[in-house]
Amino acid sequence: MKVLVVNNMAPFVWGGAEELAVNLQKNLIAAGHQSEVLRIPFQWEPATRIPSQMLMVRALELWNVDRVIALKFPAYLIRHPHKTLWLLHQYRQAYDLFDAGQTNLPADQMGSDLRHLIHQADNECFRESRRVFTNSEVTRGRLRKYNGFDAEVLLPPLNDPELFPGGPAKGYIFAGGRINGMKRQHLLLEALAQTPSSIRLLIAGPPDTPADGQKLVDLTARLGLGDRVQLDLRFLPRRVYADYLNGSFAVAYLPFDEDSLGYVAMEAATAGKALITTDDSGGVLGLVKHRQTGWVAEPQPTSLADVMAAVYADSAITHKLGTAARDLWLAMGITWPQTIERLLS
């Protein structure tokens, strides 16, 4: 079967969704299908430019394709008679982030009109799709709440589990992944300033914008944490990233209301590392159970500082929680062959 994976593209930005698309393609081919990834450019700033991009996606016509598996807004608006959605992202700034006051839509009638347009286009797309899967319970709940559509949750498998066998801890808490305000690495720095000086932090990953990276550099300097924090702010080779994670004491990942379990959390669990997150981190909470597989803090520095101190307080407990995180992940039985079978069912 010829299966086209359709995803967005923000030039020179690479994250979990891009990894997922590539690995979906790879595993479709491994399952005996032909597969390619169609990446459609999407620029969400300014928000008033979003409708023209939605229209252009909608105007595309596909030939020589048996199935489409579409992942994100607005790429999933593409027309095809046999389209399956594996929903990673709606345009959250028109939904839950709008309610949370974290939207880039204008605060006027135009903003309301844009929001209505996005909702209507999404609803049309969900109606016309043969199947709708989501990548987490959070995404599923959001879809049900805002659009009235139900979906089956299909958690994304890890793409390269062999890179995360774990290993001896080298004495730091690791915070990996994209660097931006939504991932809240700055909270970890503010928390670290309230912990004993023996605790160290390694933040590594590509900033979305130069300003996102500079903010962490400045904050580290302002809090006088230069000797306790290592910032490796770049797009890391997978091996370097894996070495950082495998050598950590615990892994912190604090996105605001993440849609999915999150690759960072899945990789940490695979490596048997205890996890730190916050109680508003959404899908990540599927893997992080307080004092069972890690710690769930409040999203503010004092609470996080307590948790970071707990990581160092008893290394045996930290190790035990990491092992439990790996057990929980393996028990979920999330593999690519099963995922492909569901997507093409």
Add this chain to the structure above:
Amino acid sequence: MKLVIFSPATRTSAIGRSTSLVTNALKKSGHTVVVVRSEDTSLLNAEAHDFGVELVPWTKSKQVAQLVRNADSLVYQIGDNFAYHKGCLEWLPHAPGVVCLHDFFLGNLFSGWAQDHMVEALATLRAWYGEDAATAYFGHSATEDFIDATHGVAPLTEWICSMGYGVITHSSWSIQRVLDSCPGPVEVVALAYDAPSAEMLKITASRKDACETFNVLTVGHVNPNKRAESVIRAIGESAVLRSSTTYRLVGNIPADVSGRLASLAKNLQVKLVISGEADAVTLQKAISEAHVVCCLRWPSLEAASASAIEAMLYGKPVIVTDTGFYAELPDACVRKIRPEHEISDLQQALESLHGNESARLALGAQAAEWAAATFRADNYAARLIKVSLATQDAAPMLKATQALAGILRQWEASPSLMTSSDLTEPLRVFNHRQETARDGIAIK
């Protein structure tokens, strides 16, 4: 070129009369024309103007569909009368073409159509004018209230023009709404009209002019915006006019309006003659007997006035309101009165014409000469062909535009969003600025 023209054909329709002139001119230029009669079924058998071509009722679906398929250009004559243009509304959305727009205000046409299309009508109002306009639109009890409340904010010009691939209209005064809504070429062309008995009537009129009482005439359906009441007041407030003037109304008049005007005239001691709806011969006789024709409008709703043009073609002094189409008439050919000083200006104009026969004759002669050179069927036919060709050239772009606009409508995009530069600029299909000028084609 093979043209199919959707138009009312009944002899009581001025638009039908204009179309018949254009049709004959097109035929004379070697084009093939079929006219599809657009009236309500109850009027389809009424006596028709002489089009000189085959007339097909719009209700003969298979035959019309066949004509549409084979046509090079489809033309829709649209005015604010649902009974006359019902068939246009049935075919235009499915087979777009050139719209010849005779009225900028289309509220009566829209209201008639809305009776059987209420959901679409409300959606149309919402899309063009917003929720408040949609909510209030059908709540007016009297015709004059309805026109007063809607002509400025929701004239429905855009509703029709957005369905056309191109628009010909007959004056520029309310052109912006046309430009904002029509995706294709827009041209302003002088209406085609004639005065078949003009020479004879001029001779008759000049013979009688000196010995008659002073006859003032208003022609057409007696709506409040034709200002008959103001004419009566202007005459009644002038001793010289009151004693020597007969004011005649020729055209359909509702009984309540007739009674009200008669009562007012009686109180003001004005001699009023209400003739009601008349055939062509009676109308021509009325014009021939008139010393002055009053073509007042407030508010102004039409793209052009057949009655003003006809009066000018007959060489009559015409008094108009300085607004809309009438304001675009040359100052030397008509007397214009200011709407905010309506009665005093009108009284002054009537008194000056009453007392000066040579001025009347000179004004009428100038009007007749200009009107005969301007409101020509051959000119209109040539322009119609030009717009049809421009529309053909623009059709692929327009179809693409419509497809994208259709997607946006499906997503319930608001008008402001659909016209925002952030949407149109990247798409490069909506955003060509358009200019228009009399006798000049402008393609977006």
